[in-house]
Amino acid sequence: MSEVKIFKVTIDNITVEVPAGTTILQAARQVGGEVAPPAMCYYTPLEGSGGKCRTCLVEVAAGSTADPRPMPKLVASCRTTVMDGMVVKNITSDRVRDARAGVVEFLLLNHPLDCPVCDQAGECHLQDLSYEHGGEGTRYEFKRRTFEKHNLGPYIQLHMTRCILCYRCVFTADQLTQKRVHGVLDRGDHAEIATYIEKSLDNDFIGNVIDVCPVGALTDKTFRFKNRVWFTKPVDAHRDCDKCCGKVTLWQRGDEVLRVTARKDQWGEIMNTEEGKTGWICNECRFEKKQTSDWTIEGATRIARHSVISANHYVDAEKPKEFINDVMGGRSPKLLMDIHDVSDVNDPSVDLSKIDGPATGETFNKTNPK
């Protein structure tokens, strides 16, 4: 085989050169910023993903240099490969904006919008998508669909009402584990993620379905309701793990490790490790290593400035020197009130990271409130 041909493709008036066989979405991501179409179902490390959610629809204004006719319909950019001289319109096309608003409305038809309760809020792709591309309200007047609750075992919490049926978790289980025990059952409006016979997901790598889920349908039971994402501080850390790469992001509060996830890039996808492999992490790293001493901290994770997660987090901030002791001749100032004497919140004797599931009323009532 000769070397791979390089195609020139113009996306939103920006020309990039990509090897043949690249999808429009990947080419647009090379440009970056707003030009990259959003993707809810496509996930680069997962083979065969994409083509389902239709949020990445783009307009192809000219097919190629050889055949410059425009494509009649909007195409899914995650599954359409580029041609030489292709002209693609994403945010510069009114048709695309209009279609995307429609897609968002459809995705939100049955979405419960329980973001105040949902653990994914703050890092949810559906939230981002509806803020950027959605309308203000819905025209849907009927009851939203609900499901019987399925138990997926001690680690993973399933909220089927939030699911948008992107199939990412199905691909993850197919490609990462030997035996997939969950899938999408039924059709159409009744389609749901389930295990058919009540079976818990307990493969070593099944925890990765939490990371790939674009919404809050699959969440971490060990983190459930413990804190909001934007109050926890993400730090990069690693440990020697014989099963996985061991490179993770810890979500800390003080010294408590409330949650462990794989490292994600700017598109919300799991980053590659230095060896070029996808940085999937195993269940042991994700669910059982909830102590700072288990990890080697590398430093604060870079979070986009506009993300709510970066609110009140100061990276590389220089802390000014405390002068009060010098001024007072070595004495410490008199503390008029220690907040822990009065406050019940953040009680040092309640360590949330040590509880397996979500905290309940009992957790807080065990220690007598002052």
Add this chain to the structure above:
Amino acid sequence: MQLTNRAKPVDRRPMNAIERLYLWNILKGMMITIRHFFKKKATIQYPEQKRPFSQVFRGLHILNRDEEGRERCTACGLCAVACPAEAITMEAAEREPGEENLYREEKYAARYEINMLRCIFCGYCEEACPKDAIYLSQTFAPANYGRSGFIYKKQDLLIPNPVEDPEGFKKAQGEIARK
């Protein structure tokens, strides 16, 4: 330098005999005093009488309940992240079976505290709340000698339960209902 031409030179001539009696000037001053006896008073007898607050007054917070008496707050943390003074802290817990009459949603605030020493009563928490749960009422924090009295816990903030105390609930909600 003169800024305007309205300046009046001070009369520094020595006073004559009648002027030295001050009688006229005293009467002039007394007239002003006596006139105020018949005017509307500017002050009120405070603890017995109280002035109505403005419709948009922002005072102490209350945590709202729904008509069935369930707590509306789900500990979503939006008030805390909106708070510029970082006065609000909370801890969430999951609602267990049998607690459906206490909490409206599957997650609730097990602990909820507002540090009134930090609070600047800006009302951002009220604006941020997606669940209609926190409101600023038309009362203010009573004065206290110690600081510990200003940490308001969930029990201090919650309004009365409409099932047990419908009148207290209505009274506490009165100002919200008008909004």
